Amino acid sequence: MLIDGSLVPEGRGGEIASIDPATGQVITTIPEADHLQVDEAVRAAATAMLGRWGSARAEERARVLFDIADRLDADAHSFALLDTLDNGKPLTTATEDIAAAIETFRYMAGWATKINGRTMSMGENGAFHAYTLRQPSGVVGQIIPWNFPIVSIAWKLAPALAAGCAVVLKPAELTSLSALRFAALVAGLDIPPGVINIVTGTGPGVGAALVEHPLVDRVSFTGSGVTGRWVAQTAAATMKRVTLELGGKSPVVVFPDADLDHAIESAANAIFFNQGEVCTAGSRLLVHRDVFDAVIDGVAERAKRLSVGDGFDPETEVGPLISEAHLGRVSHAVEAAIRDGAELLCGGPVKRDSGFFYGPTVLVENRRDAKVSREEIFGPVLVAQSFDGDDLQAVIDDVNDTLYGLGASIFTRDITRAHRFAIGAKSGTVWVNTHLDHGQDVPFGGYKQSGYGRELGEEAVLSYTELKSVKVRL
Template sequence: MNAIHKPELGAAAKLFLAKAPKMLIDGKWVDAISGETFPVEDPSTEEVITHVPAGNKLDVDRAVEAARRALESGPWGRLSPGDRSKLIWRLGDLLEKHVDEFAEIESLDNGKPVANARRDDVPGAVSMFHYMAGWPQRLSGETLPVSSPGDWHAYTLREPVGVVGQIIPWNFPLGMLAWKVAPALAAGCTIVLKPAEQTPLTALRFGELVQEAGIPDGVVNIVTGYGETAGAALAEHPDVNKVAFTGSTEVGKRIVRAAAGNLKRVSLELGGKSPAIVFPDANLDLAIAGTANAIFYNQGQTCTAASRLFAHRSIYDQVVEGVSVAASKVKIGHGLDPTVNFGPLVSREQHQRVSGFLDSSRSEGAEVVTGGNVIGTRGYFVEPTVLAQTNRDMRVVREEIFGPVVCVQSFDDDDLEAVARFANDTEYGLSASVWTQDLRVAHLMARKIKAGTVCINTHNYADPAWPFGGSKQSGWGREMGKEVMESYTELKSIAARL
């Protein structure tokens, strides 16, 4: 691969990056108390884009204090549901106004193709804020027809859970911010947000929109820092009522242990090893294009990535060849190039992790049909890779790679129970897809697969109204839809003797 060409940023993105980034705490832009910073890299070139504050426990403490004050004595709690709705909708409008700027910053920071960020990430965040803007006026309790002796007025209320700590990942920085911030605001909570240290920039730019929208000071606080310092401090903080985390299962378990101190609420969206199952009657053009996209989109750095591809023996060779051809046709380059559809991995650490899996796949006897190598000596690029002749005993089949590597396996059993056992043979249970034109097979398989989300003749589906989350070691709780509001509200029961 030749030296990476880095396209020019637009004027708005340049203006934002020209500033020395600071954290947003209590409506003020501040440095870390320690004065320390850390670098943010362009993963396509390994160049340092900027430095951001290295927040730690002291910074988390002052952010939580600001959030508590905004919740209990600021104007936020006195706003009507209608006024809260207007502010959340305004955040969506402001994001929509700055689509190109946010797409460029997201691409530069994460490495993802700017075309994807412009088409998917930013509009998806806009939709999330607009959808959640309707919820403040729909949060309601019930009047209960109790049977106790005497006359009673019994009812329930839904109230905000309180101060929420939100820790978001680096693969979809703006999208995951929207998934967490929008429902928390809708419920009336206040927030301390910690973006991933690899990708803090769109979160900081979003903080400027928070102020422009008129959200009161202290309602949304943004602390940049490392997971082991700022993230850990937020998870264990005694004055945080809930932690919402998206990331690896390993870190999710640490979050649970840290949250035990004050028994704070925890929601977790964790790892996956998602199966895609292609039956012999599937529309192969659709299935091949769809399953290739399901693993190579975002360079495979997607929790729902279809990294285990099962194809019926009668079509196995066609599926392997088709997905391999799709892999060979991706255009690799700097994410800011609008013609590129495959960028780098996010960091050196992730590059080394995926490279290690590629090495182990060869040593364990997998057949590398296409790809299988790192690209170049600068930037964190890895070829999209198709592995055949894989089995359950291989690391690449058991463990989450979080990269553009798919393991293809065949099945020849028409017993749906047997096929489901293949799909469910994992500690994860986040997502799956079924590819068939037989409605009976599609819906029976959807029932048998142990996953929080199942797609039929598509993969990586998302919509603000569609609840998303996992089972087994893929997490607790749900994002999006009406179900997410249960994570950010407490149900209070009231009984009055009349």
């Protein structure tokens, strides 16, 4: 781990086994920090804010981010290998992840020198000079998920450093290996001690200690809705600022005028990419009845052709699920849906001697109130439904009839329909004729129980600042 600029090999809370999801075998063990080590990390971050980092010029913050990006770039293949080993995702996906992480650090480096306040008029005849300042929030506790380990580090850490905050970051206990390698990378750079701290362990142990710590000023959490609500409730006791990026049940809507070949390919990728372990996965497919059979058959055929296997096999397109427990949850959800009347077109468990594999699955379930139609499964499981007519508002109402609001997409050639859908959908991201594409400068986050606050873009940087108004009587 990394605490106050020093690498700490042992966690006083014990050790946690790191499991290869492709084999079910133990790779190694990771340290579990105890409450005292979390306290040491938080206090180190608080001290850094009072020292060199708290008064650092914007150019120094940018230099730190560029240095991190350069070191990641030089060691990119090792990070990709670790995430494939630890998470199971195909190596091609892990390689794209590290490239995205590097791009995020470089993009956010540019923002470090562009955080500005405003001047405004106040009073009559120039009696006052009024302006605003953007100052760093302070000590930030960041808790990241297991599905995109290195990307999540970049999404959380880069904007916080650009804003001038000091960070204590906790990776998911299921995928901590790349975070620990990142700790070693950071320890070798010219960064003041305590600016970046990385502690590993469980959510109820290390994560809870971080959220509850009185010296943590802001918490940024990505994960389940249940844990997110606990984070919000706990942070409220000390009025910590909170950013939450939680789950989703993102719809993909296809109208008859769409480029159907493109829509089929996009809908398949939207749910089967990264084994469906994506918060914005297009897990709910709504297709106009006129083209329903063609689209669903096309997606099912695409699903059947996908190669399921070890992430290190260059032929693999869908890797194993993250854990045996998660495999059980996905299997149970599909079995329950079939018992309740859903039609299975393809997919299901993949029988192997070892590992946690589940095949790309397509279900047809037109009951909007069915559990499988409303709850996040977080696996390669698509639920397809049809709709009639050209009443766009009825489709929008259907899309919005959910607890979530993270992502939604529409496939159509009608530009008016597309823009009206974008306005009406209660979703943090709306895609038109695509799904899952992200850009570093485009904010990302959700409505409703998908959380609040935004990652990426200017909004992410500003979320790690406090806005101060200054009023001077002349």
